Structure formats: C-alpha cells, structure tokens
Amino acid sequence: MPEDEAATYVEFGRDTGLALAGVGAPCVSEFAVIELAAALGMTTGACKAHVGKVLEVRYRLPLLWKRVTRGELPFWRAGRIAEQTICLPQLGAAHMDRQLAPVAHKVGPAQTERLCQAALDHFDPAQAEE
C-alpha cells in the first residue's frame, strides 16, 4: 500500500496509532491490534471494533465501566452502548454515561439510539445536521 494511503504512518519505527474509540480515549498502535487479534482469535477488523468498544467504555463511559468491572453489567450491553457513543464529543459521551449507567442492564438499542441522537443534536449540532 502506498505510504500516503495508509491509515497510520510509521515514525521512528513505530506507527502513530489508530483512534478506535471517541475523543479522549487513547490511540492504539496498529501493530498491537494485529498481535492482539491473533491472541484473541479474531480478524483484525473484528479486533479493531472490539478494542474500540473496550476503550470507549473504559475512558469515556466510566460509570458503565464501573458497573462492568463490578460484575453488575455484561460487557456486551456496555459495548452496544459504546458503538453508539463513539461519534459523540466528550461532553455528549459523559452525558450518555450519566443517563444510561443506572439503566444499562435493561435499556434497548432503539432507546439508546434515540438518546444518542438527542445528545448529538445538543452537544454537536453541526455534525447532527450532516
């Protein structure tokens, strides 16, 4: 692949990192994702999506993360919410975290999507219009 078409570029022998989760979550080296995918028995694409959700919950949805680590909430539910919040600005994600953490064990995807759209309209109206 030509260097200018790559998602990341290599600098001083290391790639610059992929933003797999929303703003505020750390970027991850593409090489690390490839190694992790092999360790988890996933395709690289599936691993990127998984890591994106894990980092989204850990760094941008801390109340949900707390419930997951306490064993109160299965990760698949938190991950399903994370899929929706990745596109939100930090304030929007924090808002969603506060709204959904207490009810995350029973909230459905349609309700999450509605709340997420409302958060996008409120916290990033320019992107919501696109």
Place this chain on the structure above:
Amino acid sequence: MAASTVEPGQAGPNAGLLDAVRADRADRDAAEVRMLRHVVEYCVAH
C-alpha cells in the same frame, strides 16, 4: 411419564447442577472482566 415436581424454594435433585452452572457463569464473568482489563492495559502500553 409423570413429571417430577419441586415446590419453589425447595432443593430439587438437580440443585447441585444448578449451583455448578451458577459457579461456571460467575467464573466466566470474572474472566471476562480480567480480559477486558488486560486488553486496556495492553492497548495503553502500545
């Protein structure tokens, strides 16, 4: 064939198996949380 009936709250003949299933599930959930923490640590280190 007559179905065996167990009153709610009473320990049935398979109560031990159900306890084993619960324990397996608790182990699996704990392992998932450990793995999530390890994934985060690995990603942050890279």
